[in-house]
Amino acid sequence: MPPTNTFAGAAIDRVSDRRQDDAWIGEQLRSPTARAIVVSHEGPFVDCTSDPCRPAFVAAADIDDPVFLGRDADGPLFATAGDHVPGAYTAMSLRDAGARMSQADAGLLAYATAIVGWHGSHGFCARCGHATDLAAAGHERRCPSCGATHHPRTDPVVIMLVHDGDRVLLGRQARWPEGRYSTLAGFVEPGESLEEAVAREVGEESGIAVTDIRYRSSQPWPFPASLMVGFHARYANGEPSVHDGELEDVRWFSRQEVRDAANGQSMLHLPPPVAIARRLIDEWLED
Amino acid sequence: MPPTNTFAGAAIDRVSDRRQDDAWIGEQLRSPTARAIVVSHEGPFVDCTSDPCRPAFVAAADIDDPVFLGRDADGPLFATAGDHVPGAYTAMSLRDAGARMSQADAGLLAYATAIVGWHGSHGFCARCGHATDLAAAGHERRCPSCGATHHPRTDPVVIMLVHDGDRVLLGRQARWPEGRYSTLAGFVEPGESLEEAVAREVGEESGIAVTDIRYRSSQPWPFPASLMVGFHARYANGEPSVHDGELEDVRWFSRQEVRDAANGQSMLHLPPPVAIARRLIDEWLED
Numbered sequence: 158m159p160p161t162n163t164f165a166g167a168a169i170d171r172v173s174d175r176r177q178d179d180a181w182i183g184e185q186l187r188s189p190t191a192r193a194i195v196v197s198h199e200g201p202f203v204d205c206t207s208d209p210c211r212p213a214f215v216a217a218a219d220i221d222d223p224v225f226l227g228r229d230a231d232g233p234l235f236a237t238a239g240d241h242v243p244g245a246y247t248a249m250s251l252r253d254a255g256a257r258m259s260q261a262d263a264g265l266l267a268y269a270t271a272i273v274g275w276h277g278s279h280g281f282c283a284r285c286g287h288a289t290d291l292a293a294a295g296h297e298r299r300c301p302s303c304g305a306t307h308h309p310r311t312d313p314v315v316i317m318l319v320h321d322g323d324r325v326l327l328g329r330q331a332r333w334p335e336g337r338y339s340t341l342a343g344f345v346e347p348g349e350s351l352e353e354a355v356a357r358e359v360g361e362e363s364g365i366a367v368t369d370i371r372y373r374s375s376q377p378w379p380f381p382a383s384l385m386v387g388f389h390a391r392y393a394n395g396e397p398s399v400h401d402g403e404l405e406d407v408r409w410f411s412r413q414e415v416r417d418a419a420n421g422q423s424m425l426h427l428p429p430p431v432a433i434a435r436r437l438i439d440e441w442l443e444d
Numbered sequence: 445m446p447p448t449n450t451f452a453g454a455a456i457d458r459v460s461d462r463r464q465d466d467a468w469i470g471e472q473l474r475s476p477t478a479r480a481i482v483v484s485h486e487g488p489f490v491d492c493t494s495d496p497c498r499p500a501f502v503a504a505a506d507i508d509d510p511v512f513l514g515r516d517a518d519g520p521l522f523a524t525a526g527d528h529v530p531g532a533y534t535a536m537s538l539r540d541a542g543a544r545m546s547q548a549d550a551g552l553l554a555y556a557t558a559i560v561g562w563h564g565s566h567g568f569c570a571r572c573g574h575a576t577d578l579a580a581a582g583h584e585r586r587c588p589s590c591g592a593t594h595h596p597r598t599d600p601v602v603i604m605l606v607h608d609g610d611r612v613l614l615g616r617q618a619r620w621p622e623g624r625y626s627t628l629a630g631f632v633e634p635g636e637s638l639e640e641a642v643a644r645e646v647g648e649e650s651g652i653a654v655t656d657i658r659y660r661s662s663q664p665w666p667f668p669a670s671l672m673v674g675f676h677a678r679y680a681n682g683e684p685s686v687h688d689g690e691l692e693d694v695r696w697f698s699r700q701e702v703r704d705a706a707n708g709q710s711m712l713h714l715p716p717p718v719a720i721a722r723r724l725i726d727e728w729l730e731d
Contacts, residue, residue, distance in 0.1 A: 161637070162637065164635070165636065165637035165639075165640055166640075167635060167636070167640075171633065171644065173633075173644075173648060173688070174648060174687070174688035174689065264635065265635075267635040268633075268634055268635025268636070269635070270635075271634030271635045272634045272635070275634065278570065278571055279570040279571070280570070280571070280573075281568060281569060281570050281571065281572060281573035282568060282570075282573070283565065283566040283567070283568050283569075283570045283594075284565055284566070284567070284568065285568060286567075286568035286569070286573040286574065286575065287573065288573065296633075307570075308599075308631070309633070309634045310597060310599075311599065311600055311632055311633070311634060312595075312597075312598065313598055313600045313671055344595070345598055345671060346458065346460075346555075346583075346596070346598070347555060347558030347559045347562065347596045347598060347664070347666065347669070348451070348454060348551065348552075348554045348555025348556070348557075348558045348559070348664050348666065349452065349454070349555070349664055350448070350449065350452035350661070350662045350663060350664060350671075351662040351671070351673065352452075352661075352662065353452055353453075353454075357458065357460075361460060361461060372659035374637070374639075375637045375638040375639065376637060377634070377635045377636055377637060379634065379635060382634070384600055384632060384637075384638070386638065386673075400461070401460070401461035402461065
């Protein structure tokens with residue numbers, strides 16, 4: 158099995174075949190065990206009164222525009238947008254939550270954040286411009302004017318560790334903290350396979366041609382709506398140089414330099430464990 | 445390298461770093477070698493005066509709302525929507541084009557169809573409802589009212605061959621031609637990895653639990669905007685039965701039954717070679 162990355166692993170049955178069943182969804186919402194996760198503009202509300210933090214679960218009966226996430230071991234679970242909740246809960250960025258929670262809880266918050274965020278930025282019909290309504294228990298939006306049905310958006314992104322056996326190609330963006338380098342990445346475009354996207358993005362960002370493109374694992378990355386699809390790829394030819402303005406530097410690092418950085422003994426700062434980029438690097442170090 | 449599936453393989457440099465450069469895009473459009481692919485409601489216009497068919501290339505100077513696809517060996521290439529073109533060209537469904545053209549030409553038409561289709565169904569701002577304008581040479585739409593930038597949508601879909609070593613799990617939808625069975629598939633949802641989507645969809649559609657989920661290859665599938673991500677997965681437990689109403693039947697087929705069907709000697713009809721589903725099946729037969 159591929160590794161389970163942070164933000165995957167929500168322990169929930171989505172019960173997707175009942176989303177259209179308004180009566181059943183209503184029963185779930187009125188259940189005494191129904192809870193909701195509230196997502197603010199700063200991130201989901203969390204409960205840090207014990208360690209590790211957990212999602213803050215509020216009574217589902219009190220929320221507006223409930224999105225049905227599914228059923229977990231404790232009963233029905235909903236999500237909604239909001240900047241206040243009753244009780245001593247605080248909002249936390251999803252990235253921080255991912256680093257401070259169990260795999261399953263971080264996955265749950267990623268799911269809630271992704272779908273609540275979609276509603277917040279897709280209130281109007283892209284086809285005709287009319288205001289749309291929440292439908293299918295929050296898994297669709299429907300247009301009362303033209304009849305279009307809209308589904309949550311998930312944007313596939315390829316992210317790839319390029320290596321030549323001994324060295325790995327990493328780049329950095331100008332806005333990143335000093336010393337931070339990471340693997341290259343970019344959005345999949347219309348009319349290309351994942352492998353074509355890998356080759357194109359590496360070429361665009363570094364001038365390097367790659368071969369032997371191998372899938373490794375994937376990660377939901379709702380910032381706001383990405384799905385990271387991770388690869389290793391082997392260097393074929395070219396000299397690394399900044400090409401398209403996305404990066405301010407791109408260059409080779411030796412296995413020893415990367416190993417030192419992974420051990421915290423370097424000016425080179427690798428991405429944190431929460432990111433699939435780090436996992437792609439760690440797996441290469443282990444190879 | 446993974447296999448190249450139909451609709452991948454467009455032989456074009458997308459020159460994505462120049463899309464924002466209006467002056468350079470204008471030069472490309474005015475080039476005497478600039479050509480355009482026109483996509484109608486029935487599919488792209490094609491030239492079948494010789495065999496195999498090729499995309500119908502019209503003069504780019506004549507088109508409205510040009511989308512810059514990139515540069516191929518013959519010069520700049522654009523795409524646009526239209527139901528008429530000069531000359532003896534006909535519109536063909538993209539599926540038919542995929543079965544009757546070279547890999548590179550089918551890839552080019554998939555790219556053109558995907559991005560032209562996106563413009564056709566996303567003329568308004570999902571954030572505020574205002575009409576949006578084509579921008580970045582057709583790779584964005586921008587809202588003059590709220591300032592939002594919108595990018596083409598690509599919907600990741602997992603498609604998976606489930607097997608137990610000797611048998612393969614295939615399902616059929618009621619609307620399919622008699623005897624047609626195929627691999628299970630479904631859209632990736634917010635907050636899940638590709639592997640989670642595979643396990644969830646197989647469970648929802650058949651009641652089967654799977655393990656050993658292995659990526660195989662991917663395929664752009666612009667009907668209208670999917671990216672098919674193909675897996676093999678091994679049966680863990682459960683008895684196949686129709687679960688969620690998407691399928692009218694789901695059941696095991698023996699290796700011999702599938703082999704006979706692949707050879708056209710069966711009442712079982714497998715998906716055509718244009719689909720990654722068939723490739724997943726053929727690769728399993730070869731294992």
